[in-house]
Amino acid sequence: MIGIVIVSHSQKLAEGVLELASQMVQGSVVIKATGGIDDPDNPIGTDPMKVMEAIESVAASAKDGVLVLMDLGSALMSAETALDFLPDEIREKVLLCSAPIVEGTMAAAVQASVGASLQEASAEAATALDVKIQQLAPITGETLTTRDCVPEIEPSENELSTELVIINKMGLHARPAANLVSTAGKFKSSIKVRKGEKTASAKSINQVALLSVKNGDTIEITASGPDAQEALEALIKLHADNFGERDEDVTEIVQETRPSVQHTDGTICGAPASAGYAVGVAYVHQASLPDVERTTVTDSAAEIKRLDQAISSALSDLKQLQLETEKTAGKSSAAIFKVHALILSDQDMRDKAASAISEQNINADFAWFEVMDSMAADFRSLDDPYMQARAADVIDCGGRVLRILTGVTEQAIHLKEESIIVAEDLSPSDVAGLDLKKVLGVITAIGGITSHAAILSRSMGIPAVIGAGESIQQITNGKIIALDGFEGKVWIDPDQSVKDETAKKRATWLAECEEAKTKGAAPAKTLDGTEIMVMGNIGIPSDAPRVLEYGAEGVGLFRTEFLFQDRTAAPDEEEQFAAYVEAAKAMQDRPVIIRTLDIGGDKPVKYLDTPKEDNPFLGERGVRFCMARPELFRTQLRALLRAATTENIWIMYPMISDVDELTSVLDFQAKVRDELISEGLTIADKVKTGIMIEVPSAVAMADKLAAICDFFSIGTNDLTQYVMAADRGNGSVSKLCDNLNPAVLRMVAMTCNAAKAAGIEVGMCGELAGNSKAAPLLLGLGLDELSMNGPAIPSVKEAIRNVHMNDCRALAEKALTAKSSDEVKALLV
Numbered sequence: 001m002i003g004i005v006i007v008s009h010s011q012k013l014a015e016g017v018l019e020l021a022s023q024m025v026q027g028s029v030v031i032k033a034t035g036g037i038d039d040p041d042n043p044i045g046t047d048p049m050k051v052m053e054a055i056e057s058v059a060a061s062a063k064d065g066v067l068v069l070m071d072l073g074s075a076l077m078s079a080e081t082a083l084d085f086l087p088d089e090i091r092e093k094v095l096l097c098s099a100p101i102v103e104g105t106m107a108a109a110v111q112a113s114v115g116a117s118l119q120e121a122s123a124e125a126a127t128a129l130d131v132k133i134q135q136l137a138p139i140t141g142e143t144l145t146t147r148d149c150v151p152e153i154e155p156s157e158n159e160l161s162t163e164l165v166i167i168n169k170m171g172l173h174a175r176p177a178a179n180l181v182s183t184a185g186k187f188k189s190s191i192k193v194r195k196g197e198k199t200a201s202a203k204s205i206n207q208v209a210l211l212s213v214k215n216g217d218t219i220e221i222t223a224s225g226p227d228a229q230e231a232l233e234a235l236i237k238l239h240a241d242n243f244g245e246r247d248e249d250v251t252e253i254v255q256e257t258r259p260s261v262q263h264t265d266g267t268i269c270g271a272p273a274s275a276g277y278a279v280g281v282a283y284v285h286q287a288s289l290p291d292v293e294r295t296t297v298t299d300s301a302a303e304i305k306r307l308d309q310a311i312s313s314a315l316s317d318l319k320q321l322q323l324e325t326e327k328t329a330g331k332s333s334a335a336i337f338k339v340h341a342l343i344l345s346d347q348d349m350r351d352k353a354a355s356a357i358s359e360q361n362i363n364a365d366f367a368w369f370e371v372m373d374s375m376a377a378d379f380r381s382l383d384d385p386y387m388q389a390r391a392a393d394v395i396d397c398g399g400r401v402l403r404i405l406t407g408v409t410e411q412a413i414h415l416k417e418e419s420i421i422v423a424e425d426l427s428p429s430d431v432a433g434l435d436l437k438k439v440l441g442v443i444t445a446i447g448g449i450t451s452h453a454a455i456l457s458r459s460m461g462i463p464a465v466i467g468a469g470e471s472i473q474q475i476t477n478g479k480i481i482a483l484d485g486f487e488g489k490v491w492i493d494p495d496q497s498v499k500d501e502t503a504k505k506r507a508t509w510l511a512e513c514e515e516a517k518t519k520g521a522a523p524a525k526t527l528d529g530t531e532i533m534v535m536g537n538i539g540i541p542s543d544a545p546r547v548l549e550y551g552a553e554g555v556g557l558f559r560t561e562f563l564f565q566d567r568t569a570a571p572d573e574e575e576q577f578a579a580y581v582e583a584a585k586a587m588q589d590r591p592v593i594i595r596t597l598d599i600g601g602d603k604p605v606k607y608l609d610t611p612k613e614d615n616p617f618l619g620e621r622g623v624r625f626c627m628a629r630p631e632l633f634r635t636q637l638r639a640l641l642r643a644a645t646t647e648n649i650w651i652m653y654p655m656i657s658d659v660d661e662l663t664s665v666l667d668f669q670a671k672v673r674d675e676l677i678s679e680g681l682t683i684a685d686k687v688k689t690g691i692m693i694e695v696p697s698a699v700a701m702a703d704k705l706a707a708i709c710d711f712f713s714i715g716t717n718d719l720t721q722y723v724m725a726a727d728r729g730n731g732s733v734s735k736l737c738d739n740l741n742p743a744v745l746r747m748v749a750m751t752c753n754a755a756k757a758a759g760i761e762v763g764m765c766g767e768l769a770g771n772s773k774a775a776p777l778l779l780g781l782g783l784d785e786l787s788m789n790g791p792a793i794p795s796v797k798e799a800i801r802n803v804h805m806n807d808c809r810a811l812a813e814k815a816l817t818a819k820s821s822d823e824v825k826a827l828l829v
Helices: 011-025 048-059 074-085 101-113 118-126 129-136 174-184 205-210 228-240 247-257 300-329 331-345 347-360 364-380 390-406 428-432 452-460 470-474 496-520 543-549 573-586 622-627 630-646 659-678 696-700 702-706 716-724 731-736 742-758 772-781 790-801 805-816 821-827
Strands: 003-008 031-035 066-070 094-097 159-165 190-195 198-201 218-224 267-269 271-274 277-285 419-423 439-444 464-466 480-484 489-492 531-538 555-559 592-595 649-653 689-693 711-714 761-764 785-788
Touching (some): 003 011, 003 048, 003 074, 011 031, 094 118, 101 118, 159 228, 174 228, 174 331, 198 205, 277 439, 277 496, 300 347, 452 790, 543 790, 555 785, 689 696, 696 742, 702 742, 742 761, 772 790, 772 805
Parallel strands (some): 003 031, 419 439, 439 464, 531 785, 555 592, 592 649
16 A cells, blocks of 8 residues: 655644545555744745655555655655655655645545555546536536545446346345445446346445345446456456355344344344343334424535535544444444445435535535435335335434534433333443333344443443344334343244243342342451452442442442543543542442543544554553543543542552553652642542553563552453453454453462562452352452442352352462363353
8 A cells, every 4th residue: 555745834734634634544544744844933844854754654654655745836846855865765666746735635545545556646636626626616516525435437438347146145235235335436437236227336335225136136237447347357356255245244144134034932142231131112212313494505515515524524433433343342243334434425425415405505404314314215115124224224324414414412312111222322321321210121233242331231230132233123112022131132022921931030130139239238258257348340420329239348440431432522620520529429438449541542532532553452542542641631630639638539540561651650640749739729648549450561560560559450351352362352252352261360360469469459340350150269369359340249249258268269279270261160160
């Protein structure tokens, strides 16, 4: 792939063009910007040495060459001079482009993202002004497009074609159609798909989907243009590869779409995200669409620009959702967001709205709603039930644009009766705002057991099945459904025997929960009198009373990232201070361990400019992220230190990897404290400060780290994936991410030994801590405290009350000598 260098007289202008280009290609192209000179009084100018350094930097990653775009005057001369200083092997792969710097960079970046050569990208950049000229042409009324593919050449007489029989079991449904459109979009030629009398552009996801191509259908693909032969060969190759669809993908889709065929008991299977049973009416939560009215506008161009900006913003949101879902539930579950992005990038859909705006002088939101509604109606009119369900995708992703245009946010979920909530996904604010007296359970189409919906459902004791797939689109409002959160099963319209059995299991489960809560109130003491602190994990202040209800003796983990998500700006100092104090007061002077902001590339937050990283779990996470943004970190520490002065609050830092890093963080904390005192505030002399142990290097240096902090808390979720070198969100290696693997347990034992030697406390707040069967093992390894979701507290306490410490230590010795996690599990009876 080629890279791009932007050269301007103004550093600010160069950085602005870089920001625009980066948004277009979402980090897939290496781009550097350089501009201005190092003269504070006269900063406008260009520096050949800076240009040379930028080219060398890009060339190191872009093996196919570097395209340089410049503004005017000395920028060209500086770029030419820079070439003279470059080594021959780099200079030979650099091309200077005369295209306009803003429009040219946009065009070149998109071309580069689909694998174009230097010459192809330069040629495309050179014609970048054509679109703007068309937009301003009063006669044609043609407008700027937002299609994320190579501009299509008009058909010529030299047309190539091929016929293909579709062997995909579900035909060209969303995912294979998306792969077809993505491939076609890489070529300049006009590419069409024909089925019977219907013809569609191969570069339009909606047009291809509306052909309703099924298994066994024959389609004709035609290509006309300069790269027609290459395009046809690429599409034939894609067809031979089943349009990128694996056998297991096909099986999964068939199961999701026709569960009654695939499952003799009529069930849909998802992830058992939160234990419990439920049977009742469905409440289908869909992205609410704001009301729109038709109004007359005088500036059509401004309305079209507003539409384009809204589409761009929605595409950015979808990219973030795709990245986050890939990490929590794998690429398969995240694929729907790729399809949604293609729908929004569809030139046909966008241009229909733009034409309505310019021809009828109407507002952008009404024009977009009309096109979106018409597109959804087209899908509903198809005879294939699966393709009919694609109408929901159009409304979902189109609704994102509509809400941006109108400024109307989604409405909260308000239940009028006891219901099971069914949704594509739920945000933390959706779950946190649920009425626990009326919500019976939760079912989502996407997500995994570590998704926000799953974590909060467990903390609130709501039975949940997460990632049940597109099959839940069969569920309509008011339909009777049943779910089993232990097994991850859902029944649609269950027969009476299933309803009766599920209701019976629910009654027993609820009774057991109440009995467990009663037992949970008592301390967790082993048979020989050793008392273990059992605490609760929370994400928002209102979770604190709930974990206390289950018998929590404190909060072992307050995940503050939930305070920062689902909003447009970070919470200020006063809002954070109030949240921390609220949680601490709810715990009635019991300790509350608050983890500082733990986000990064794997958990993006839009307004915090989270960088796109190739390996986000190995990137700028936890304290790395916060130390790189000192103002953000300072605000949180100010709130925490103030709250810890009046309440029993401990501070915990995530992702600490070595002694120097912790020392830097503690120095920063000390500076923030001095700053508060200088303002006349009273701040406690000592606030208990600890770290998360989740990086193998922290285990190796645990003795040194223990000497400069007050406690450890082991995060088994991350520690496991780092020890096993297996991404916990990647389904192909998920079997390796077993927190009972002896390698992980040895890391836990090493951490506990270092903590004991230094005389500090060591706890655990990862998923393993809530496993009641593993509790004796964890005690034997040396844990002083366990923290988990509220509903797990009673069973873990009960497990602790039934063991002797000597037996626990003996169990730990056996586990540490085991060869596999299966051997360890066999010991946990």
